[in-house]
Amino acid sequence: MSLKSDLDYMKDAVSLASTPPFGTTFPNPPVGCVIVSKDGEVLGEGFHPLAGYPHAEIFALLEASGKVESGRLAAAGVMIEQGVSPDKLSLTPSELSTAVASGNLVTSTLLPSYISSGSSMFTSCAPGSTAYVTLEPCSHFGRTPPCCAALKSAGVSRVVIGQRDPNPKVDGGGVKL
Structure with missing residues (x-):
């Protein structure tokens, strides 16, 4: 089995970014991410x-x-929890069941934990991996903690970005980390 190329994984990230219906991420752009182990296994x-x-x-x-x-x-x-119709997400019935359960877990437990503990909840979960992200990871505190700190805590050793973030709060900060 041959490993996929950076371009292949970035295409996967772009495909993920196209999942949400247009406008749901506004004022943020739609973004996708794939985390891959050194052996080419998709971790997340x-x-x-x-x-x-x-x-x-x-x-x-x-x-x-x-x-x-x-x-x-x-x-x-x-x-779905926030009112987006499941029909707009192209999910199979089994995916829909998992999505609903996972969405509830995220909003009721994981999101508050992430807001309070930040990147520590991901310590060493992806050592030596590569993250393929369509937009440079944020490097500032906004409504959520910075993504680049979470990637670093997880042990991600390489980040491939599709584009630098033109937002002045980020613009290169995620690349430097």
Whole structure:
């Protein structure tokens, strides 16, 4: 089996970024993330579901750390909990069931824990891995803690970005870390 290339994994991240219906992440852009081990195993995937909720990297880390079965479905579950129609998310019936359960876990338990403890909940869950993120990880505190700190705490050793974040609060800060 041959390992996929950086471009292949970035295409997967772009595909994840296209999951949420248009406008649900405003004023943030849609973002996708795939975390891959040194051996090419996908450890976690995620996308940014809604403004004010954790970013794509956090949903991927929730999966990589074993806190949810699927970061993608957990993000979809958050959207469903917040009133987005499941029909807009193209989920199978079994995925829908997992999404609803994961979304409830994220909003009731994991999100408050992440807000209070930040990156420490991901300590060493993805050592030596590579994160493929469509947009540079945030490096500032906003409504949630900085994603680059969570990636660093998880042991991610390399981050491949699709684009630097033009937001002046970030613009290169996530690249430097």
